Amino acid sequence: MFVDKAKIFVKGGRGGNGCVSFRREKYVPAGGPDGGDGGRGGSVILEVDEGLRTLMDFRYQKKYVAESGENGKGKKMYGKDAKDLILRVPPGTIVRDEESNLIMADLTNHGDRAVVAKGGRGGKGNTHFTTSTRQAPNFAESGTSSEERNIILELKLLADVGLVGFPNVGKSTILSIVTKAKPKIANYHFTTITPNLGVVEVDKKSFVLADIPGLIEGAHEGVGLGLEFLRHVERTKMLIHVVDVSGMEGRDPIDDFHKINEELRQYTELLGKKVQVVVANKIDVLASDEEYKEFEEEMNKLGYKVFPVSAATNKGLTEVMRYVSNELDNIEIEPLYDESEDFKYYTNEDEKKDDIKIRKENDYFILEGKLVEKIFYSTNFEDMDSLRYFQNFLVKKGIVDELKKLGIEDGDTVKIFDFEFEFYG
Incomplete structure (x- = not known):
């Protein structure tokens, strides 16, 4: 069966979390932090295989998710990077981002590759958060979330x-x-x-x-x-x-x-x-x-x-x-698209760099977005140093100023996912 168009969902693997750990060795009664970093999440990659002629493999399986990175460990042991998920496509495959309808890649030659869903970065272990005043950080960074999107694969035959x-x-x-x-x-x-x-x-x-x-x-x-x-x-x-x-x-x-x-x-x-x-x-x-x-x-x-x-x-x-x-022999290969017109390629710059969203709903001020999610899961709310790090993040990212513009006052409730806390500016 010849299949020349397919729509699939792709998602990279999440980065592994950094580790909170302290040295516990004999004769070292007050060992310092030794938490290792988390591993990188796997990316979803399309690769041209000249032995393929159709997109039939994507007719029945529509969802592809790469593995997540391994969490960091004690003794400064890094988590293992996840393997990339390689999907084989025939020569002449055009890859579109469904949401923007822009082209992500034009895969023509054997071995050509395109990353369509990048894996998340691994989080830093608590060894990275020591300072002159914070000798024993009891928190680490969580791994970042990965890219995910629906893509459309179109096969254009490579004939002379x-x-x-x-x-x-x-x-x-x-x-x-x-x-x-x-x-x-x-x-x-x-x-x-x-x-x-x-x-x-x-x-x-x-x-x-x-x-x-x-x-x-x-x-x-x-x-x-x-x-x-x-x-x-x-x-x-x-x-x-x-x-x-x-x-x-x-x-x-x-x-x-x-x-x-x-x-x-x-x-x-x-x-x-x-x-x-x-x-x-x-x-x-x-x-x-x-x-x-x-x-x-x-x-x-x-x-x-x-x-x-x-x-x-x-x-x-x-x-x-x-x-x-x-x-x-006398005909030069012309570009498939005339990019001087209305044609554009999709790039990672099309992703929103700052996805922090702040809104007021009833009596709550709600924070959302991937950056907020990352810092939230990196915070140990029972540790004062970790809380201070969280507060500094809110200030540096301008979140506190935005909350004040929305009319927040001391004692009002801020909500991140299911976690609630009172605001004091």
């Missing part, structure tokens, strides 16, 4: 040349003849419901040819299966535009040619500018040569090279493939 045209014009037949591919072929529209790939070998050179399912009017707007199919044309260097020059289905071949090109242009200007060679198929069932000559003259006026072909009798296909093979 794409076969485009209306349904039932002979694209699949051509592919089956010039390559060893075996696409399903029948006499009805949208015969090909998934793109097929094959390798063409000619004059000791080779290139990858993709049979893109037949397009129809309105494809760029999603009519039929248009948007799903047009995605696969984007990466090709060159297009072979197959036209049924016989008009057997009651359509005009010149009109067909213009309609398909209009769909390509409407989808993206970059796609509309791709190099094309025109294949006039079913030449063997034409009533007269005049019909072909009329079509050829029109294509020549527009600057296109035309080849008369009969896929049914294998006439003219070798000449087409030889021409295409030679032309590919």
Whole structure:
């Protein structure tokens, strides 16, 4: 089964907590702190595997969570870093952040990697919190939380040349003849419901040819299966535009040619500018040569090279493939997206750096956010030094000033998760 789009949830592992520990050795009656740091949480990483061709693995499993880092231990022993979770994807995978719809990565070559959910950092042990006035800190830092998000994976086939045209014009037949591919072929529209790939070998050179399912009017707007199919044309260097020059289905071949090109242009200007060679198929069932000559003259006026072909009798296909093979050597690979326009990549800078939220609800002043969570779980509320460290954090981060702006007064209640305390400024 060919699967070219998948939505999954990814989450990195939480960082391990720092350790609160003191030396307890013989002949050392007042040992100092020796709590080790927590280990780093694992990240979720996508890696290209050239042996894969679909996103089928992600159809059934939708959630991927990396391991958390190990907590620190006594004797300054660091917690073990967690292993990264590596997910294999096929070449040509585009990764989008669902919330922003911006692209996180464009994974093309074997071994390419992208971190899609970074693991949390390990917390510091109590050895880091000693000062000249605080010789025995009874608190440590908790590990930070990890990144998590929904991502959308889109597969864009990596083919050198794409076969485009209306349904039932002979694209699949051509592919089956010039390559060893075996696409399903029948006499009805949208015969090909998934793109097929094959390798063409000619004059000791080779290139990858993709049979893109037949397009129809309105494809760029999603009519039929248009948007799903047009995605696969984007990466090709060159297009072979197959036209049924016989008009057997009651359509005009010149009109067909213009309609398909209009769909390509409407989808993206970059796609509309791709190099094309025109294949006039079913030449063997034409009533007269005049019909072909009329079509050829029109294509020549527009600057296109035309080849008369009969896929049914294998006439003219070798000449087409030889021409295409030679032309590919002269075509530079264009970027998939024109970043000078409205296209943007998603970066970690898009994450909010300061996620502290302060709000008043009834008689409570509520603090929320990942930074608040981290300091909260790092605080030993039964230890005066730890409480003082917590208070300094609230001041340095401007939380106390924000609370005062909201009208807090001495004795009012501040709430962090299920913990409540009275405010005295």
